[in-house]
Amino acid sequence: MDDKDRIIKEILDIEWELFTNLNNVGGRANCQDNKNEFLITRSSQWENLSRNVCYSYLKDLHxxxxSNTNPLFEKYAYMMEYTHKDEFDKIKMYLPEEDERKNKVISKIEEIVMNWEKEFHSKYPKISKFVRQIDIDDVAPAxxxxxxxxxxxxxxxxxxxxEYIKTLDFNLVEKIYSDIIAKKGLKDLDTLEGSL
Structure with missing residues (x-):
């Protein structure tokens, strides 16, 4: 196991612990008991990022x-700002103060990644019905x-x-989905698209 693999393993161990112990408004979600699915999805993401990205995120987790905070709680809370505004208003006081510097960087990331999402949905319309949608206006799940x-x-x-994704000459969203289905024992995205 090389250094990056060790970093990813530690990330996954910490993320799973945080994820499976989250308290949800509507009660425990089924996915919080599905460790295998969680590990397939999250490992496919981290394995496709650079060691520097992974190491920096591991430091975030530490x-x-x-500080006794839960980044996974924060992630789902921030999502609710777009998907469940009323619920978000009840919990936003538990979130860190907005960081305008960070938000500007996220906007640049969003521009690149959402273009990849659009390309993926266009190339694989049948598979896209089973993943996070992009065509439901401004509050799209993706x-x-x-x-x-x-x-x-x-x-x-x-x-x-x-800085890492700006160097890529391929669609990272497609690569992550490709790795996810390979780990589930499926041949490739084109074969899966053709079978649906």
Whole structure:
């Protein structure tokens, strides 16, 4: 196991602990008991990012432990600002103060990643019916999830993430989905699209 693999393993261990112990307004969600699905999805994300991104995020997780905060709670809370505004208003006092510097970086990340999302949905319309949607106006789940995720990262992690994705000459969203289905034993995205 190399250094990046060790970093990812530690990230996944911490994230699962935080995720499975989240308290939800509507009670415990089924996905909080599905560790295998969680690990497939999250490992596919981290494995496709640079060691520097992963290491910076791991430091975020360690800092969260020190400050007794839960970045996964923050992620889903920030998503609710777009999907369940009334519920968000009840919990927003538990979130860190808005960081305008970070928000500007996230906007640049959003522009790049949402273009990849659109390309993926256009290329794989059948698969896209089973993933986070992008065509439900401004509160589309893919966009809400992206913003929620990145607001839970530190400014530094977002900056490193932005610099990394600017170097890519492929669609990162497609690559992550491709890895997810491979880990589930399916051949590839084109085969899956053709079978639906």
């Amino acid at each position: 800092n969260a432990r020190i 966009r809400a999830y992206l913003i929620g995720e990145h607001k839970s990262y530190s400014y530094t992690t977002n900056l490193i993430y932005l």
